[in-house]
Amino acid sequence: MSEFIKAATRSELSSGDKLLVEVDDQLVILFQVGDDYFCLDDVCTHDGGTLSDGEFEGFAIACPRHGAKFDVRCGKALCMPATQNTGSHEVKVDGDDILVKLADA
Ligand code: FES
Numbered sequence: 001m002s003e004f005i006k007a008a009t010r011s012e013l014s015s016g017d018k019l020l021v022e023v024d025d026q027l028v029i030l031f032q033v034g035d036d037y038f039c040l041d042d043v044c045t046h047d048g049g050t051l052s053d054g055e056f057e058g059f060a061i062a063c064p065r066h067g068a069k070f071d072v073r074c075g076k077a078l079c080m081p082a083t084q085n086t087g088s089h090e091v092k093v094d095g096d097d098i099l100v101k102l103a104d105a
Pocket of ligand 1: 047048063066081082
């Protein structure tokens with residue numbers, strides 16, 4: 001069973017930023033929108049592109065390979081060519097720490 005693990009500190013991000021981090025040997029991306037934080041797998045479900053290299057605007061991250069977009073709040077695939085959601089993980093803030101709980105695979 002997974003638990004919350006420290007992934008970063010709040011000073012490493014500000015609103016509109018994304019940050020690639022490793023949590024328990026898994027690469028995931030932290031996103032900040034306003035005061036809220038979100039976390040997705042660094043994997044595009046179309047063909048395995050690295051979403052951390054993509055453009056992040058509003059609540060959407062775009063895959064740099066063929067342009068699929070995902071909602072950073074839940075991992076939902078927003079447009080073609082991706083049809084499957086990517087993994088999303090729970091995030092909480094404890095003081096200055098950003099903690100991530102990896103969803104069970
Ligand atoms: S690998 Fe991401 S859109 Fe094709």
